[in-house]
Amino acid sequence: MSEIQFIVNKELCIGANACGGICARICPPDIIEYIDEDGKKVPCISEIELCMKDHGCQNNCPVKAITVLPPQEGGRNF
Ligand code: SF4
Numbered sequence: 745m746s747e748i749q750f751i752v753n754k755e756l757c758i759g760a761n762a763c764g765g766i767c768a769r770i771c772p773p774d775i776i777e778y779i780d781e782d783g784k785k786v787p788c789i790s791e792i793e794l795c796m797k798d799h800g801c802q803n804n805c806p807v808k809a810i811t812v813l814p815p816q817e818g819g820r821n822f
Pocket of ligand 1: 752756757758759760763764765766767768785786787804805806807808809810
């Protein structure tokens with residue numbers, strides 16, 4: 745089984761207050777939490793082993809700040 749990586753580009757992320765926390769709201773197992781970094785709430789994963797690999801966070805982030813590896817079959821190519 746390959747290891748799942750949840751990668752956030754903190755420069756691109758506009759923060760949960762600005763985007764409405766889409767990545768956490770769309771996550772089926774609800775494992776995305778936000779950490780305040782200089783007033784910007786950026787996502788992090790609490791229990792990566794519960795990740796369902798649906799790539800919803802990656803595909804729905806308005807600024808494409810999230811990359812989930814390994815890539816989704818037939819999905820966006822990073
Ligand atoms: S990663 Fe994207 S969806 Fe998640 S808080 Fe940042 S801007 Fe919003």
